[in-house]
Amino acid sequence: MENSLKLFSKKGFYNTTIPDIAKAMKMSVGNMYNYFSSKEELAKYAIKYSTNILAAELREINQMDISSKEKVYLFVKNYFENVKNSPEVVEYFLRVYLSNREVFKEGCEGFLCVGEFVTEVMILLDEGAQNKEFREQDFFPAFAMIMGCLGGFAFLSGEAVLDKDLLEYSDPIADNIYRALKYEES
Amino acid sequence: MKSHKPTIVWYQAVTCNGNTHSLLSASSSRLELFLNSFDLIYHPSLTIDTTLDDILKLKDIDFLLVEGAITSDEKYYSINQNSTKNILEKLSQKAKYIISVGSCASYGGVHKKFEQNDDILGVEEIIDTKKYKNLKHEIVNLTGCPVHPEWILQTVFSLNSFSRMSLDDEKRPRELYSNLAHHGCTRNEYFEWKVEGDFGQKEGCLFYDQGCRGPMTHSSCNKILWNDVSSKTRAGMPCIGCTEKDFPRENMLETKKNIGIPLDVPLGIPKRAYLSITGVAKTFKIDRLNKKLMD
Numbered sequence: 130m131e132n133s134l135k136l137f138s139k140k141g142f143y144n145t146t147i148p149d150i151a152k153a154m155k156m157s158v159g160n161m162y163n164y165f166s167s168k169e170e171l172a173k174y175a176i177k178y179s180t181n182i183l184a185a186e187l188r189e190i191n192q193m194d195i196s197s198k199e200k201v202y203l204f205v206k207n208y209f210e211n212v213k214n215s216p217e218v219v220e221y222f223l224r225v226y227l228s229n230r231e232v233f234k235e236g237c238e239g240f241l242c243v244g245e246f247v248t249e250v251m252i253l254l255d256e257g258a259q260n261k262e263f264r265e266q267d268f269f270p271a272f273a274m275i276m277g278c279l280g281g282f283a284f285l286s287g288e289a290v291l292d293k294d295l296l297e298y299s300d301p302i303a304d305n306i307y308r309a310l311k312y313e314e315s
Numbered sequence: 316m317k318s319h320k321p322t323i324v325w326y327q328a329v330t331c332n333g334n335t336h337s338l339l340s341a342s343s344s345r346l347e348l349f350l351n352s353f354d355l356i357y358h359p360s361l362t363i364d365t366t367l368d369d370i371l372k373l374k375d376i377d378f379l380l381v382e383g384a385i386t387s388d389e390k391y392y393s394i395n396q397n398s399t400k401n402i403l404e405k406l407s408q409k410a411k412y413i414i415s416v417g418s419c420a421s422y423g424g425v426h427k428k429f430e431q432n433d434d435i436l437g438v439e440e441i442i443d444t445k446k447y448k449n450l451k452h453e454i455v456n457l458t459g460c461p462v463h464p465e466w467i468l469q470t471v472f473s474l475n476s477f478s479r480m481s482l483d484d485e486k487r488p489r490e491l492y493s494n495l496a497h498h499g500c501t502r503n504e505y506f507e508w509k510v511e512g513d514f515g516q517k518e519g520c521l522f523y524d525q526g527c528r529g530p531m532t533h534s535s536c537n538k539i540l541w542n543d544v545s546s547k548t549r550a551g552m553p554c555i556g557c558t559e560k561d562f563p564r565e566n567m568l569e570t571k572k573n574i575g576i577p578l579d580v581p582l583g584i585p586k587r588a589y590l591s592i593t594g595v596a597k598t599f600k601i602d603r604l605n606k607k608l609m610d
């Protein structure tokens with residue numbers, strides 16, 4: 130699956146063919162079709178697969194007995210490690226899922242394919258607000274604050290414009306996110 | 316005062332009289348059957364030929380129905396220069412069955428919020444049932460603010476016929492309180508697909524913004540309808556959870572949320588599971604559920 134993520138992110142959804150993927154996965158084209166009826170179906174499976182990896186990692190962090198602030202720091206670090214070690218996971222999200230919405234229109238609308246990950250972000254925010262570490266606000270601005278920031282940074286990293294190693298930015302980015310969410314005495 | 320029918324004494328302590336009103340709004344045929352089957356020998360607002368003093372002289376009573384919270388503090392509330400607790404204890408020595416009618420009698424209810432007196436309690440908290448050998452059954456809590464009239468009637472009829480009822484951990488009859496107010500609500504489909512409604516409207520569910528406690532409240536309001544026709548949620552009023560121990564809560568017509576996520580989720584569902592199902596359900600925009608039922 131990682132191989133198909135790589136191919137899709139590198140060549141784009143439309144330039145990648147089933148034979149390319151079959152080759153990358155060391156499978157016959159016929160056998161591929163046993164698993165996925167079309168390239169679209171494979172692309173949908175791939176978004177579930179890749180965000181579920183992130184979801185599982187965030188779930189682990191969510192279940193730790195640490196403050197929400199520490200969770201934000203860990204989550205950012207974890208996300209950047211993913212960007213660094215398996216860039217295909219995040220790049221697939223940015224370059225295929227976000228850029229080819231028409232492919233995901235049916236069967237992946239809304240939170241259908243990324244639900245597990247969004248749920249973990251909800252749990253992170255909910256618990257932080259419950260223990261008064263995060264301030265009260267609407268869900269989507271808070272969600273976009275975290276994910277917009279991480280996605281944007283992954284993009285910068287993908288474009289190779291950063292001066293330093295990606296992980297060196299982890300704490301300052303986490304700090305920005307935390308400050309944006311933080312509870313303030315009124 | 317000799318009677319072949321089981322006697323009922325309705326004792327009112329610290330109360331707003333709401334449960335009495337509720338009883339009077341029982342379906343007329345059921346109320347008639349009740350009055351024909353039992354002898355309501357004392358109720359401060361319904362009977363005229365007996366006083367509380369007369370009742371205190373009696374040797375025994377079959378059913379003691381208590382409406383209202385109890386306090387031992389005469390400064391705040393007394394009846395005939397006696398505290399409501401003292402009178403309750405005297406009456407309890409005579410009764411075969413004690414039924415707390417409404418949330419105040421069950422747990423102190425609204426009156427427990429009165430900060431100047433921290434000695435306002437429910438019947439069960441204030442009397443030690445082991446002391447009363449006359450009792451044939453544990454105290455039954457009929458919670459609700461007010462309690463549904465039919466629940467009162469069913470309870471006395473059941474106890475009279477079978478001498479016992481199965482109670483839950485809060486001492487409420489299981490047959491009346493095992494369901495949630497959510498069961499039988501006509502808005503269930505809106506709940507499933509996460510479509511919020513407005514106060515007083517026919518359409519939509521009242522869980523997301525308006526504080527509906529139906530999915531966490533043990534009651535049969537939507538199964539045994541009020542006045543045989545309706546319920547709060549059917550009429551567009553959120554359930555405020557009046558049958559639960561934490562009633563009354565703060566800001567009852569608002570859903571308490573953290574960053575847009577409801578603090579409480581339906582009973583028995585882990586929050587993570589609830590959130591992921593909600594996210595998915597919200598994805599679907601079902602025209603039928605977003606339109607008015609009648610234009």
Ligand code: SF4
Pocket residue numbers: 496497498500501502503504506519520521522527528529530548553554
């Ligand atoms: S209005 Fe309340 S009781 Fe009815 S479906 Fe919604 S949550 Fe359940």
Ligand code: SF4
Pocket residue numbers: 459460496532533534536546547548553554555556557558
């Ligand atoms: S619907 Fe809820 S608030 Fe209304 S009477 Fe029933 S339990 Fe109480």
